[in-house]
Amino acid sequence: xxxxxxxxxxxxxxxxxxxxxxxxxxxxxxxxxxxxxxxxxxxxxxxxxxxxxxxxxxxxxxxxxxxxxxxxxxxxxxxxxxxxxxxxxxxxxxxxxxxxxxxxxxxxxxxxxxxxxxxxxxxxxxxxxxxxxxxxxxxxxxxxxxxxxxxxxxxxxxxxxxxxxxxxxxxxxxxxxxxxxxxxxxxxxxxxxxxxxxxxxxxxxxxxxxxxxxxxxxxxxxxxxxxxxxxxxxxxxxxxxxxxxxxxxxxxxxxxxxxxxxxxxxxxxxxxxxxxxxxxxxxxxxxxxxxxxxxxxxxxxxxxxxxxxxxxxxxxxxxxxxxxxxxxxxxxxxxxxxxxxxxxxxxxxxxxxxxxxx
Amino acid sequence: xxxxxxxxxxxxxxxxxxxxxxxxxxxxxxxxxxxxxxxxxxxxxxxxxxxxxxxxxxxxxxxxxxxxxxxxxxxxxxxxxxxxxxxxxxxxxxxxxxxxxxxxxxxxxxxxxxxxxxxxxxxxxxxxxxxxxxxxxxxxxxxxxxxxxxxxxxxxxxxxxxxxxxxxxxxxxxxxxxxxxxxxxxxxxxxxxxxxxxxxxxxxxxxxxxxxxxxxxxxxxxxxxxxxxxxxxxxxxxxxxxxxxxxxxxxxxxxxxxxxxxxxxxxxxxxxxxxxxxxxxxxxxxx
Numbered sequence: 254x255x256x257x258x259x260x261x262x263x264x265x266x267x268x269x270x271x272x273x274x275x276x277x278x279x280x281x282x283x284x285x286x287x288x289x290x291x292x293x294x295x296x297x298x299x300x301x302x303x304x305x306x307x308x309x310x311x312x313x314x315x316x317x318x319x320x321x322x323x324x325x326x327x328x329x330x331x332x333x334x335x336x337x338x339x340x341x342x343x344x345x346x347x348x349x350x351x352x353x354x355x356x357x358x359x360x361x362x363x364x365x366x367x368x369x370x371x372x373x374x375x376x377x378x379x380x381x382x383x384x385x386x387x388x389x390x391x392x393x394x395x396x397x398x399x400x401x402x403x404x405x406x407x408x409x410x411x412x413x414x415x416x417x418x419x420x421x422x423x424x425x426x427x428x429x430x431x432x433x434x435x436x437x438x439x440x441x442x443x444x445x446x447x448x449x450x451x452x453x454x455x456x457x458x459x460x461x462x463x464x465x466x467x468x469x470x471x472x473x474x475x476x477x478x479x480x481x482x483x484x485x486x487x488x489x490x491x492x493x494x495x496x497x498x499x500x501x502x503x504x505x506x507x508x509x510x511x512x513x514x515x516x517x518x519x520x521x522x523x524x525x526x527x528x529x530x531x532x533x534x535x536x537x538x539x540x541x542x543x544x545x546x547x548x549x550x551x552x553x554x555x556x557x558x559x560x561x562x563x564x565x566x567x568x569x570x571x572x573x574x575x576x577x578x579x580x581x582x583x584x585x586x587x588x589x590x591x592x593x594x595x596x597x598x599x600x601x602x603x604x605x606x607x608x609x610x611x
Numbered sequence: 612x613x614x615x616x617x618x619x620x621x622x623x624x625x626x627x628x629x630x631x632x633x634x635x636x637x638x639x640x641x642x643x644x645x646x647x648x649x650x651x652x653x654x655x656x657x658x659x660x661x662x663x664x665x666x667x668x669x670x671x672x673x674x675x676x677x678x679x680x681x682x683x684x685x686x687x688x689x690x691x692x693x694x695x696x697x698x699x700x701x702x703x704x705x706x707x708x709x710x711x712x713x714x715x716x717x718x719x720x721x722x723x724x725x726x727x728x729x730x731x732x733x734x735x736x737x738x739x740x741x742x743x744x745x746x747x748x749x750x751x752x753x754x755x756x757x758x759x760x761x762x763x764x765x766x767x768x769x770x771x772x773x774x775x776x777x778x779x780x781x782x783x784x785x786x787x788x789x790x791x792x793x794x795x796x797x798x799x800x801x802x803x804x805x806x807x808x809x810x811x812x813x814x815x816x817x818x819x820x821x822x823x824x825x826x827x828x829x830x831x832x833x834x835x836x837x838x839x840x841x842x843x844x845x846x847x848x849x850x851x852x853x854x855x856x857x858x859x860x861x862x863x864x865x866x867x868x869x870x871x872x873x874x875x876x877x878x879x880x881x882x883x884x885x886x887x888x889x890x891x892x893x894x895x896x897x898x
Contacts, residue, residue: 289648291698361649371699373650 271529279321282338282357289375290355292334295319301338308348312419316352324359327366334370344368389538397531404524411488411516418485419512424569425489426496428562437554440486440561451475485568486559498522526551644690645721650697651728654681659734659756661705662727667712667742669723674749676728682706683728689721711834729753734777741765743789750775755799757781758760765789772796774820778802786811786834795819797841802826808834808891817841821880827885831891842897845878847871850886850893858886859894872897 279298286296302324308314308331316333318325324340327348331489334352335342341359344350354361361372378573414422429436429607451472456463457470495515506514526548534541563569619662660681664673669688676683684697688710696709708727729735734756739748741760746767750758754777760769766789778800784791787809796804797819806813807830815827816839829836840846848860848870865872872895875881 368653369655371652373648373651373697375646375648377644377646 279338282321283319286336286338286355286357289357290336290353290371290373290538292317292336292353292355294334295336305340310347316350342374345370346479393531393535400524400531402525403527404520407487407491407518407523410484411491411520412487412513414488415509415513415516418569419509421485421566421569422489422492422512422516424566424571425485425559425562426492428566428569428571429489429493429558433558436561436565437558438561439565440557440559443564444557447479482563482568483556483560486561486563487523487556488516488520488557488559489562489569490559491523493514493519494522495519523552523555615780637844643692643721646688646690648686648688648695648697649684651676651683652681652699654679654730654732657733658704659736660730661703661736661738662729663705663707663709663738664727665709665740666744667710668807669710669725669744671741671744671746671863672726673739673747674726674728675731675752678731680728681730684708685724685726685728686710687722687724711811715750731776741767744892748762750799751795752776755779760791761782761785762789762791763787765791767791769793771795771819774798775800784813787858791815792816797825802829806830806836808832808836810834812837815839817844817882824880825882827882827884827894829886829888831886831893833890835892835894837894838882839895839896839898840882843878843880845872845875845881846884846895847875847881848884848886848893848895850884851888855890856886856888857892859892861895861897863895 276298277299283295283298283301289295296319297465299454300321301319301321303321305326306318306320306568307326308318308324308329310328312329314329314331316331317336318331318333319336319338320340321338322340323337324343325335325337326343327350328345329347330349330351332351335344335350335354337356337359339358340356342354342356342361344354344361344363346365348366350366350368350370354368354372356374356376358376359374361368361374363372454471454475455468458468464471492515494513495518496511498518499511499515504511526544528549530541530544533544565571612733628821628870630805640789656849659789662682664671682699686708688695692713694713696711697708698707699705705891708725710723710725731752731754734754736757737755738759739761741762742765743763743885744767745766746762746765746766748760748769749772751772753775755775756777757780758769759781760767761781762785764787769791770793772795775798776806780802782799782801782804784793784804784806786807788811790812792814794816795818796815797817802823802825804815804825804827806815806827809832813834813836815836818841819849821844827838837845846863847866848858848863849868850856850858850870858870860870860872863872872878884893884895
């Protein structure tokens with residue numbers, strides 16, 4: 254029993270000591286705020302709001318308003334000074350501070366509001382570094398979200414395209430497989446021609462007078478068409494990559510299933526450079542831009558080659574050309590070698606085969 | 612034996628004290644508390660503003676502030692060594708920006724940076740005193756009514772890149788051991804310039820469109836002054852004929868106690884330079 258009482262007493266003493274230290278720290282910060290701002294009418298430590306506080310829209314509060322260890326958001330009006338100790342001060346649209354706006358250990362952000370007096374802030378280098386690190390982290394999370402959203406979008410488009418327009422996807426993938434370099438070159442040239450073609454289309458419509466009204470629609474339709482072609486091309490590249498990496502297990506699937514599987518794998522692979530950029534940036538921030546350039550390069554090659562393949566395959570609708578199934582000349586009678594008297598095992602008569610099929 | 616022991620003890624004690632002192636100094640020297648002080652005030656009117664800036668060591672950039680801002684002070688400093696003051700006196704409409712060393716401190720390993728933005732809407736009277744500062748005063752677009760500039764061992768550039776919206780009624784320049792370059796001085800529309808140099812160098816470049824005649828009162832100890840003047844401006848130099856001075860006035864002719872540039876009498880715009888010097892050098896460039 255005595256031991257328990259002793260423990261409780263020690264805990265209470267520690268609490269009181271801790272609170273006393275906090276009060277002393279707050280009083281010290283108030284003194285610093287007086288020195289920083291020259292405001293003499295600041296309240297004592299026990300009249301300071303601890304934690305976040307908002308002056309709501311339409312509210313009128315007599316100043317000075319002092320907040321410690323939290324943010325002060327002003328949407329209403331403070332008739333006097335606003336002071337924040339170890340936190341940020343936001344003056345939002347419609348907010349008004351008739352005196353000074355002071356942040357000690359934080360920033361003052363004028364977000365559409367008004368301050369009649371001086372705006373003053375003092376932050377330590379550590380605070381600045383911490384804020385910069387927080388911003389970097391936030392940016393990285395945002396980039397990660399954009400990357401995840403892009404992957405999901407690409408997967409959804411891949412699934413939809415496989416289900417709805419698999420022949421087109423197959424055609425683009427076949428064109429890429431046949432000659433990737435040619436597809437890349439054609440895609441690059443087509444990218445160069447995009448703007449002139451649009452310009453010609455606009456001029457053509459303008460010349461017809463009546464067509465002038467159609468120009469905005471034509472521009473939108475053109476942009477959508479190009480976006481669609483590029484997307485189909487990228488999915489074609491994804492399918493090609495996925496098929497190459499898919500292994501033998503795809504053989505057990507139906508044609509649609511194998512195609513879908515390949516698109517999913519390929520889309521994920523196409524996002525890998527961007528994921529590496531984010532992961533690499535976390536470890537080596539200075540190299541993030543370098544990895545970003547590499548990722549952008551990979552994506553550009555994929556998009557350009559895919560675009561080119563889409564055009565070459567006429568959106569995947571072009572039939573397989575003769576060149577792809579060029580007949581290999583065979584000696585019609587080669588199979589019919591002179592038969593020795595003892596006889597030979599029967600051989601199958603050769604048939605003409607395509608180069609692509611070999 | 613005892614005396615030797617006490618002597619050893621004394622040496623040991625002195626060593627301990629010296630070590631402790633060195634540790635204390637090194638700790639003090641190493642202690643840094645870098646902070647960023649920002650102070651800005653919205654501009655509510657266009658009444659004249661007086662700015663008194665006294666800045667010891669670091670870099671300085673003075674520039675026009677955003678529209679709607681009267682002043683915008685941003686100072687990065689080591690709070691362990693420097694005590695800054697930024698105060699606005701509403702009655703006299705005076706902005707005082709000062710930095711003061713906090714006792715005897717070794718120089719900080721980082722750099723103190725001050726950026727001072729000033730309103731372009733109100734006439735300004737600037738009083739700038741610099742110690743050892745790398746300074747860039749971009750007064751382009753500001754309505755500077757007077758400028759009193761004094762520097763110790765600073766390297767400073769003052770520039771007027773476009774024609775001033777307000778004639779510079781008073782321009783006083785004092786340079787100790789550093790360098791001062793004033794560029795586009797004709798744009799400032801200053802009629803009279805007082806400049807003095809100790810052992811430093813003063814460059815006054817009068818590029819820009821001239822709107823009137825100019826008088827330069829130049830006092831040099833052992834420093835040098837270089838005046839860059841457009842060829843179509845007539846220049847007259849009145850210097851005390853001390854043989855220790857050096858005058859570099861290409862093409863100038865003697866006219867009594869003075870030297871005048873060719874065509875001075877018929878020049879549309881003229882400059883008169885009055886030189887007082889001990890061991891100084893005055894050079895005039897025509898371009």
